Amino acid sequence: MYNVALQYVQNKEDAEEITQDVFIKVYDKHLEFKGDSALKTWIYRITINTSLDYIKAKTRKKRAAFYHRDDEALQYISDFNHPGVALENKEAMAALFKAINLLPEKQRTVLLLLKVEGLSQKEIAEILKKSPKAIESIFQRAKANLKKIRANAEGL
Amino acid sequence: MKQKTSNNYMERPEDLLTTIKKVQPDSQLYTAIKQRIKNRELEATPWNFLRIAAILCGLLLCAEAYVISSSTVDEMTDEIALVSVNSNTLYDDNE
Numbered sequence: 001m002y003n004v005a006l007q008y009v010q011n012k013e014d015a016e017e018i019t020q021d022v023f024i025k026v027y028d029k030h031l032e033f034k035g036d037s038a039l040k041t042w043i044y045r046i047t048i049n050t051s052l053d054y055i056k057a058k059t060r061k062k063r064a065a066f067y068h069r070d071d072e073a074l075q076y077i078s079d080f081n082h083p084g085v086a087l088e089n090k091e092a093m094a095a096l097f098k099a100i101n102l103l104p105e106k107q108r109t110v111l112l113l114l115k116v117e118g119l120s121q122k123e124i125a126e127i128l129k130k131s132p133k134a135i136e137s138i139f140q141r142a143k144a145n146l147k148k149i150r151a152n153a154e155g156l
Numbered sequence: 157m158k159q160k161t162s163n164n165y166m167e168r169p170e171d172l173l174t175t176i177k178k179v180q181p182d183s184q185l186y187t188a189i190k191q192r193i194k195n196r197e198l199e200a201t202p203w204n205f206l207r208i209a210a211i212l213c214g215l216l217l218c219a220e221a222y223v224i225s226s227s228t229v230d231e232m233t234d235e236i237a238l239v240s241v242n243s244n245t246l247y248d249d250n251e
Contacts, residue, residue: 006179016181019189020188020192023189024193027196028196083179084176089175093176096172096173115170116176147169
C-alpha cells in the first residue's frame with residue numbers, strides 16, 4: 001500500500017497520508033468486500049483510487065495557493081522525496097517522474113504497476129478490470145507518450 | 157560502463173523505474189492508523205439503535221393511522237344512516 005502510494009506521489013509524507021486513508025477505507029468497507037476478486041486486487045484498487053483522488057485534491061489546493069499567493073500553503077506542498085530511489089539516480093528519476101505525472105491516469109497506473117511494482121499483465125488486468133491485451137496496448141501507449149513528453153521537455 | 161547504462165535509460169527510460177527499491181514505512185505510521193481507527197469507532201453512528209428507533213416510530217405511526225381511519229369510517233356510517241332516515245321522512249307518502 002505504502003509503496004504503491006509512493007510511486008504516485010513520490011513523497012514520503014503524502015504516501016503516509018494516503019496509506020492511512022486506505023487503511024480507513026479498507027476498515028470501513030471490509031463488509032462490502034464480496035470476494036469476487038482477490039483481497040490483494042481489491043486493496044490495490046482502493047490504493048490506486050485513493051492516490052489518484054489525493055493527487056487531484058492536491059493539484060486543486062496548489063492552484064488555489066498560487067491564485068491567492070498563499071506562501072504558507074505553497075511551502076506545505078512538497079517536492080520529489082522518494083525514499084526508494086538511490087542517490088545517484090535521484091536527478092534522473094525526478095525528471096522521469098515529472099514526465100510520468102503528465103501521462104493519463106490509466107497509462108501512469110499500468111506503467112507503475114508493471115515496472116515498479118513488478119506485477120504481471122494478468123494481475124494488472126484484474127485490478128483495472130480490463131483484458132491483458134488491453135493492458136499491453138495501454139503500456140505501449142504509455143511508453144510512446146513518455147518518449148514524446150521527454151523529447152518535448154528536452155527540446156528535441 | 158556507467159555511461160552505457162545511462163544511455164540505456166535514455167533510450168528506455170521506463171527501465172530506470174525497475175531500480176526503485178521497496179521501502180518500509182515508519183513505525184509511527186501504524187500507530188497513527190491504529191489511533192484513527194480507534195477514533196472512528198468512538199465517533200461511529202449507532203446505526204442499530206437508530207434502525208430500531210425508526211421501526212418503532214413506523215409502527216406507532218401505522219397504529220395511529222389505523223385508529224384515526226377506523227373512527228372516521230364509524231362516523232361516516234352513522235351520518236349515512238341519519239341521512240337515509242331523514243330522506244325517508246321527507247318523502248313520506250302520508251304527508
